[in-house]
Amino acid sequence: QYKAVFDYELTRHGVLAPAFPSIISAGANNFCIHYYSYRGQASDGDMILNDVGACYDNECNDVSRGWPCNGKFSEKQKLLYKCAYNTSEHMFSIIKPGMPMADVDLTARKYNYEQLREIGLCKSYDDIGKYMWHGGAHHVGYDTHDLVDASGLIVPNMVFCVDIGIYCEEWGIGFRVEDNCLVTENGCVNLSAGTPKTIEEIEDIMNL
Known part of the structure; x- marks a missing residue:
């Protein structure tokens, strides 16, 4: 059903195909990173993993969100989501030209580690x-995972995804928070900032 709604919205806006087969799963199926079956059922309290993208004028994008299917984050879901959210926001605050591309993934891992350490995991x-x-990042453009020299430096007008995934099998919670980052002359901007991202934004839109 989620996939059908997304495909409908793409078509309604003149986009005839997604950038890649949509990855939409729930509960334990979220631990299959690229789940394409579309047969899983969401149970009350499950997290939905929604990893989708559109292709326009031969350019692809890639955005992921996780949310509780019942519209209310549990305490453990909140703890993990805040870790991923805080890590994502930190990355958008420091990415700028001259930063080694390899440092994006390394920094995301180190920051996310500190977040997870604080909650005891x-x-x-x-x-x-x-x-x-x-990985915590991948380039996006003519392909959803564009090839790039990871040893190079970040330069203005690069576009890549900041992709923070957390998969906690002992709590039965897996999801990712992924946004598209455009590098500017002095920093970066989040091209997918219009997609609800905070816990409050997600719960508000889930309970309209």
């Missing part, structure tokens, strides 16, 4: 791989 940095299962 990570005891050492070695634990971060247990909760972050993929």
Whole structure:
């Protein structure tokens, strides 16, 4: 149903195809990073993982959000979501020209580790791989995962995704917060900032 609504909205706005097969899952299926079955059912309290994108004028975008299917974050969901949200916001506050591209993923991991350590999940940095299962950034453009030299420096007009995923199997909660970052002369802007992102914004729109 979520996929059908997204496809309808794309068509309504003149976009005939998504940028990639939509990744929409719930509950335990969120631990399959790219879940394409579309057969899973959401149970009360499950987190929905929505990873979708559109392609316009041959340019792709890629945005992910997680939200509770019942419209209300549980306490554990709030704890994890705040970790991902805070990490994402931190990255958008520091990304600028001259920063090594490889540092984006490294910095995201280190910052997210500190967030997870504060809520008692990570005891050492070695634990971060247990909760972050993929990179914290990837370029986007003519392809959803554009190839780029990761050893290079960030320059103005680059566009890449800041992709903060947390997968906590012991709590049964997995999701990611992913936005499109445009590098400017002095910093960066979030091209997908119009998508509800805070806990309050998500709960408000879920309970209209």
